[in-house]
Amino acid sequence: xxxxxxxxxxGRLYRVRYRLSDGPRIYDEPLRTHLKEIAEVKARxxxxxxxxxxxxxxxxxxxxxxxxxxxxxxxxxxVANLVARGRNKDxxxxxxxxxxxxxxxxxxxxxxxxxxxxxxxxxxxxTEFSPKTLNEYLAHAKTFANWLERQGRLPTNPLxxxxxxxxxxxxxxxxxxxxxxxxxxxxxxxxxxxxxxxxAVLTGLRRGExxxxxxxxxxxxxxxxxxxxxxxxxxxxxxxxxxLVPQLVPLLCQARGSGVGLVLPGGVPxxxxxxxxxxxxGVPIQDERGWRVDFHALRHTYASLLGAAGVSEGAxxxxxxxxxxxQTDHYTDPNSVPLFAGMEKLSALLPxxxxxxxxxxxxxxxxxxxxxxxxxxxxxxxxxxxxxPLLAKAVPSWExxxxxxxxxFEPRFSP
Numbered sequence: 001x002x003x004x005x006x007x008x009x010x011g012r013l014y015r016v017r018y019r020l021s022d023g024p025r026i027y028d029e030p031l032r033t034h035l036k037e038i039a040e041v042k043a044r045x046x047x048x049x050x051x052x053x054x055x056x057x058x059x060x061x062x063x064x065x066x067x068x069x070x071x072x073x074x075x076x077x078x079v080a081n082l083v084a085r086g087r088n089k090d091x092x093x094x095x096x097x098x099x100x101x102x103x104x105x106x107x108x109x110x111x112x113x114x115x116x117x118x119x120x121x122x123x124x125x126x127t128e129f130s131p132k133t134l135n136e137y138l139a140h141a142k143t144f145a146n147w148l149e150r151q152g153r154l155p156t157n158p159l160x161x162x163x164x165x166x167x168x169x170x171x172x173x174x175x176x177x178x179x180x181x182x183x184x185x186x187x188x189x190x191x192x193x194x195x196x197x198x199x200a201v202l203t204g205l206r207r208g209e210x211x212x213x214x215x216x217x218x219x220x221x222x223x224x225x226x227x228x229x230x231x232x233x234x235x236x237x238x239x240x241x242x243x244l245v246p247q248l249v250p251l252l253c254q255a256r257g258s259g260v261g262l263v264l265p266g267g268v269p270x271x272x273x274x275x276x277x278x279x280x281x282g283v284p285i286q287d288e289r290g291w292r293v294d295f296h297a298l299r300h301t302y303a304s305l306l307g308a309a310g311v312s313e314g315a316x317x318x319x320x321x322x323x324x325x326x327q328t329d330h331y332t333d334p335n336s337v338p339l340f341a342g343m344e345k346l347s348a349l350l351p352x353x354x355x356x357x358x359x360x361x362x363x364x365x366x367x368x369x370x371x372x373x374x375x376x377x378x379x380x381x382x383x384x385x386x387x388x389p390l391l392a393k394a395v396p397s398w399e400x401x402x403x404x405x406x407x408x409f410e411p412r413f414s415p
Contacts, residue, residue, distance in 0.1 A: 001019065001020075002018055003017075004016065005039050005040050014033055014034065014035075014036065016039070016042075016046065018046075031043060049061070059155070063152070063153065063155060070109060071103055071108050071114075072103070074153065075100065078095070078099075078147055088208075099140055101137075102122065102140075106122050111153065114145065116162045119159060123165065131165040131170045135167065138165075141159055142162070145157040173291070175293070175297040176287055176297060176333055177297060177301040179335075180305060180308070183197075183201055183301060185281040190277045193273070193277060196210070196269060199263075200302075201301050203244070204302035206296070207296065208233065208235075209229060211267060212232075213227070213229075214262060215261060215262075217229070217230065220256070225243070226242060226243045227241075228241060228242075229241070229321075236321075240321050291333075303316065303320050303328055303331035306319060306320070316328050316332075
């Protein structure tokens with residue numbers, strides 16, 4: 001092993017040059033001290049640590065440094081990274097406050113304290129939150145741990161295998177979609193908010209996307225009018241193209257005016273305002289199932305109307321801008337699915353009358369074979385002639401063959 005501690009000519013601080021056991025490369029690094037004794041100790045310690053890393057006896061230096069920092073310091077770096085990536089204000093607030101609550105109540109102070117067992121116990125002990133909210137806490141914790149792993153501060157994500165809490169049947173509330181009749185009644189009773197509701201339902205745009213929609217994004221002069229949904233406004237940060245139904249184009253032309261600035265300068269109606277408009281239109285906010293209507297339910301209405309119109313599953317996923325069909329299916333209200341119409345299609349394939357074999361009632365075709373028109377009922381009997389003499393000699397019948405001995409095929413052994 002090569003190791004040399006020296007002070008450069010004309011320099012005041014010591015440096016070290018060394019070679020490790022894994023190759024011929026020579027490292028040249030500062031020791032940041034003017035005392036030779038301290039420089040020699042620091043040089044030996046540095047080389048010994050790196051040799052232990054190569055042998056797998058200790059963790060790499062970035063992992064060791066990260067293990068010395070408090071979890072709150074790592075959390076501050078994580079939030080700063082979210083700010084740099086352009087996350088919205090609500091996301092930043094949740095990422096900060098929810099993670100700090102997990103750290104405090106799980107007793108996590110440093111990276112070594114993070115364990116799946118403590119997190120699962122904390123999730124199981126929570127009674128004030130719904131399963132959906134607890135899954136959001138879990139998602140924040142996993143995202144934080146994934147970031148630590150990507151940054152080289154953790155060797156692996158210790159929370160990767162913590163499973164989600166089942167939410168089926170445990171929701172605090174469910175959104176319901178408006179029927180087509182209810183949607184039209186809402187438009188007729190919403191006065192100056194008719195345009196907002198029509199735009200929300202017939203495009204499926206989210207509240208934040210509607211609030212930031214510009215007239216420059218609306219292209220009404222094209223043969224197929226469309227809206228450009230900018231990546232900076234979408235939830236998944238991906239651009240999208242939304243084609244417009246013809247019925248929506250006149251409303252956009254009427255509201256365009258100068259065609260500059262926001263499409264909705266007055267913003268989006270609040271949940272309270274929407275509730276008042278629903279009551280004025282005679283549309284129940286909550287149905288007999290307990291499912292409610294809020295502004296995001298207008299997006300559910302868009303997905304449900306697409307299903308009722310017979311749009312294919314693949315097209316609906318793209319039009320609602322989901323990643324997979326399961327999400328779109330969740331947005332589709334079961335009451336909007338034409339199940340009875342599907343049964344009518346099945347009924348059209350069946351005979352007009354079906355009789356049970358055990359009912360005792362006569363059936364016109366009972367006991368008759370089901371045949372196609374023109375088929376004959378007589379069966380043709382095919383006779384096989386006797387074998388020819390040549391074939392009989394080449395392939396003798398089984399009666400003329402000698403059977404094997406009961407003792408088997410092995411020859412008798414004679415000493």
